[in-house]
Amino acid sequence: MSDPKPFVYVFGWPSHVGGADTKLAHLIPLLHQHCHLTVVPNERRHLQNKYWTRFLSRYGVRFAMLDELPARLEGYALSMANQCFFTHKIAHRAKERGLAVVWSSEMMWHHEGELEAVRAGVVDRVLYTSELQQAALGPGYGSIPGFVTGNFIDPADFPFLDRRRPEFAIGRLSRPAPEKYPEDFPVFYEALELPETRFRVMAWDDRLAKKFKWHRFDCRWDLLKAEQEHQVQFLHSLDLFIYPLGHNFTESWGRSTVEAMLTGAIPLVPPGHHLEQLVTHGETGFICADFMEYREHAHRLFTDYPLRSRMAKACHAHAEGRLCNRDEHIAAWLAAFRA
């Protein structure tokens, strides 16, 4: 009788920074009891990183370079938004060894070399974070079987904090990509006119500073570099997670929004992204289609502490029980491997 657990070779490396690598860091604890996992980094230097090798060992996950693995393999080669997977022909080599290639773009666009690999028959299955992403990318994949596996976040990593403190704070957390920020970002925050409020942003970098060099950031602003604070500490410092997005960017899922919700930071987000599926308007945050809606809801949450407290708890409960439901995520992943 064959082993019912699928053998999954994950091409990438976990991290606390970046959507796909962070996703992998949460996926390993989720799937390690249900799959035989082996992590295959792009570069050998990762294998010297004791923090992550210990992390993998703790869950019984093997790690090795592709060349160190047997010439013939059985199972799946999974990769998520790993640019090198196609450009460096890693996917092709994995397939030559007998693995079925499972690819997840994670973004709203196709990566370099991806569609060429699809046309060459290298990719056997595709994964989507959301139906929105599936609608955008599906046509490029043709008849390749596709599965929506979402995005799992371990709620234990983002504990809830009951906030009641003299200083109110709004902010956002995302990778420092200029396209994720609307053109008017700093003036948008300031124009909300929330009294005595701090504006906190992580991760900030030189590209963002250049994009917004016309703005004079005063003492209300904390512009933090990536990982300058621990993610949880940063999210605990926010009352509201206000997340307007750039006009050339579509959020395929919204990991940082769910992380914020788990901690009790209330999201105010724009329509037109998967965020609409994560936030129940009026119950676990607000979908705001106009500046005045952001302003109205932010002011209401600022002045009405019982509402804020109630909604923060609802955010956590919804994120933990519904969006990050462990059993549902495991079932979705196993369905993708077993179909």
Added chain:
Amino acid sequence: MKRYCYWSLATGDYAKMFAATIRSARQCGVFKDFHVWSDQVVPGAICHEAGPVERWGCLFKLTYLRDAVSKLDYEYFVWLDTDTWFVRNPGDVLRVLSGSPIHLALESDVCKPENRRRDWWDCPNTKFAELMRRRGVRSKAIFNVNGGFFVIHRDAVHTVYNLAHEFWEFCRGEGFTFNDEPLLAYAMQMLCGNPYAHTIRQDTGLWASDWTGCFADTLPDGQPWWFVDYFTEEKLPINPAIVHAMRSKKALLEAAEPAYAGLAP
């Protein structure tokens, strides 16, 4: 670095009108620098050689802003159409920015059901709103502007230019080749944070365009007048310090004559 200057591009009779603009400003106690790109000396202005100017659609405002004006040593640049008249000192014009790197007076909501005019620059209102939203404008109200007056932070010049250019290209692909005003309306609403803080109704004391000709063939006199909403035709009492006297060109040319007194022909 000085805080701001006024600037324009003016050749031929428009240069003479701008001399009148400057003269009216000086008479009101405005002593800011006025820069002009021109084919002639404009009394009262700091003059720069204009060179050949492509006049179609007034897009030169954007190209001169990027290629010439942005090199001047001021924090903000205030564009004035040449048919402008100061009726009193406007004070600090930067007050209208409200933290934004750009200001144009947002005039009318093209989405209002009570609008009587159904198009702007040959683009149906509903289509214009759709184009703006598809390119990222996120307010329910979509405003038109008059391009006769705008303020831009020096560090936002390239952003404004790029936004305007991208919108021009996008709309051209949709069958609409726009002049400066829809492009400036787009850049403004992408950059200003809260558009409702920049409507002409929020500040009736700084600048407005007399497009209906309240002062036709005469000069604004500092008395209140009726600004007419371009789309609803609603009348708004107004008394701005700076009037875009677009129906007063002849009067402006006459008002310019004293500025040339004593200049060699």
